[in-house]
């Protein structure tokens with residue numbers, strides 16, 4: 001099967017970049033994703049794809065809620081790094097970042113963010129390595145206008161990589 005696949009084709013798919021957050025009681029966590037999409041308009045629902053090894057996966061599964069910060073193109077690799085390459089199992093990612101608590105209790109990161117969403121999980125689909133969480137948007141807010149950070153900009157301008165837990169990881173590329 002793999003001989004039929006030119007994996008460079010996957011690189012032409014377009015995405016934004018987001019911080020998806022959740023909580024477990026008072027414990028807060030969040031991670032970078034490129035996989036937030038709106039799936040229906042009425043009711044307003046979004047979906048996100050999260051690796052089962054991530055602490056954020058455990059938190060979303062236990063709390064049934066997640067937050068989304070839509071990042072803008074002022075985000076730097078220094079800002080993105082802890083959320084995209086470190087696990088909340090090792091570091092507290094909320095020590096050095098500006099955020100507020102949402103109506104569902106999840107942290108919502110306001111730095112380098114255009115908009116915020118809060119979501120209550122409606123369904124979860126098991127994909128093996130990852131889960132798709134689909135949920136109802138229960139809160140949304142625009143913080144400012146600007147240019148959303150795209151996956152293309154992240155790779156081409158910030159020279160960022162995608163780690164193994166990202167759905168778009170390509171094993172033959174150096175991290």
Ligand SMILES: Cc1cc2nc3c(=O)[nH]c(=O)nc-3n(C[C@H](O)[C@H](O)[C@H](O)COP(=O)(O)O)c2cc1C
Pocket residue numbers: 017029030031032033034035049050051053054055056057083084085086087088089154160161162163165166167
């Ligand atoms: C550009 C980029 C995109 C990513 N996209 C996803 C994604 O869509 N889903 C996912 O599960 N992990 C994704 N990741 C990986 C997680 O952000 C990373 O594994 C994180 O360290 C998990 O943290 P946690 O264990 O604290 O939840 C991405 C990382 C980067 C840098």
